[in-house]
Amino acid sequence: MSWDDWLLAFHLISAAAYGSAIILFWALIVAIRNTDTADQTLRMAPMVKVGTIFVGIGAAGTIIFGIWLALSVRNYDIWDGWIIAAIVLWAIAGATGGRAGKEYERPMHKAQELQSAGQSGANSELLAVNRTQAGVLFHALATLAFVLIVIDMVWKPGA
Amino acid sequence: MSTLALIRPDSWNFPLFVHIVGAVLFAGGVLTCATILGFARGDARFLRFGYWALVAVALPGYIVLRVGAEWIYSKEGWDDVDNTPNWLDIGYIIADAGALLLLIALITGGVGVYRMRDGKGGAGLLKVTLVLAEVMFLASVVAVWAMAAKPG
Numbered sequence: 001m002s003w004d005d006w007l008l009a010f011h012l013i014s015a016a017a018y019g020s021a022i023i024l025f026w027a028l029i030v031a032i033r034n035t036d037t038a039d040q041t042l043r044m045a046p047m048v049k050v051g052t053i054f055v056g057i058g059a060a061g062t063i064i065f066g067i068w069l070a071l072s073v074r075n076y077d078i079w080d081g082w083i084i085a086a087i088v089l090w091a092i093a094g095a096t097g098g099r100a101g102k103e104y105e106r107p108m109h110k111a112q113e114l115q116s117a118g119q120s121g122a123n124s125e126l127l128a129v130n131r132t133q134a135g136v137l138f139h140a141l142a143t144l145a146f147v148l149i150v151i152d153m154v155w156k157p158g159a
Numbered sequence: 160m161s162t163l164a165l166i167r168p169d170s171w172n173f174p175l176f177v178h179i180v181g182a183v184l185f186a187g188g189v190l191t192c193a194t195i196l197g198f199a200r201g202d203a204r205f206l207r208f209g210y211w212a213l214v215a216v217a218l219p220g221y222i223v224l225r226v227g228a229e230w231i232y233s234k235e236g237w238d239d240v241d242n243t244p245n246w247l248d249i250g251y252i253i254a255d256a257g258a259l260l261l262l263i264a265l266i267t268g269g270v271g272v273y274r275m276r277d278g279k280g281g282a283g284l285l286k287v288t289l290v291l292a293e294v295m296f297l298a299s300v301v302a303v304w305a306m307a308a309k310p311g
Contacts, residue, residue: 001309005309008307009303009304009307009308011307012303012306012307013300013304014253014302016182016183016299018184019183019187020183020187020190020191020296021187021190022187023187023188023191023216024181025218027195027212031195031205040202043198043199043200043202043205047198050198054190073298090190112249140266141172150176150183151176152177154175154176155169155172158258
């Protein structure tokens with residue numbers, strides 16, 4: 001196995017971590033939509049943390065090992081159109097995913113407020129922030145960008 | 160880098176894409192199941208939800224992964240080769256073992272959820288499902304390494 005084979009393996013393992021985290025976040029988005037108590041909302045915090053760690057590893061690994069590969073493999077150049085497209089899509093996925101994360105921080109803050117105030121029952125305001133449309137939209141855009149990166153990586157247009 | 164990846168014919172791209180989509184769904188499904196079951200802390204709603212991630216995401220993901228795998232296997236002409244390379248053997252061993260583990264996890268988790276609904280416990284069975292989901296996720300990482308680095 002060559003060094004480039006290892007780079008490709010780390011690049012793809014990072015991509016798998018990224019994709020897996022996107023799916024985990026979709027499941028948490030579905031779960032939180034029917035959650036109206038502070039306790040159940042806060043129970044998702046460690047699950048969100050796992051997703052955030054995987055996204056961090058995935059995003060950093062894909063770009064670091066991806067650029068390293070582009071520089072290392074003779075047949076590819078960093079300025080190839082499909083590689084530039086992947087970098088742009090990676091940035092879009094990161095930006096929209098980050099915005100989705102910010103949207104879902106609001107329910108956590110609201111739940112902490114309710115818990116501090118000793119309100120453990122169902123709360124309609126909490127349910128409303130848990131059903132954030134902006135959060136769903138931004139996560140959908142991040143998912144779309146990720147799928148487009150996979151398409152770009154498989155078909156390599158112009159390579 | 161393997162020469163194969165650099166000169167892959169266009170007709171192989173869609174089957175490969177199907178295989179990758181299935182693999183990401185499967186890995187994401189087992190990660191979701193393991194994470195939710197792991198942090199459910201006995202909450203019946205989250206235990207059920209974690210199990211359903213396995214049923215609704217990992218199981219269809221596995222089927223798509225396997226269909227894509229067989230499709231690209233046949234496109235690449237491995238049917239006509241006597242001694243397949245190590246990376247393909249590793250992929251098949253993990254996929255076959257993964258199918259068995261997934262089946263056991265689905266059964267133990269299903270019985271666990273059923274018993275929980277009837278108030279007869281079931282948390283222990285869901286713990287087995289959690290451990291199996293973790294093993295399947297780690298096996299997925301090994302499979303991705305084998306498919307990418309193509310040892311042998």
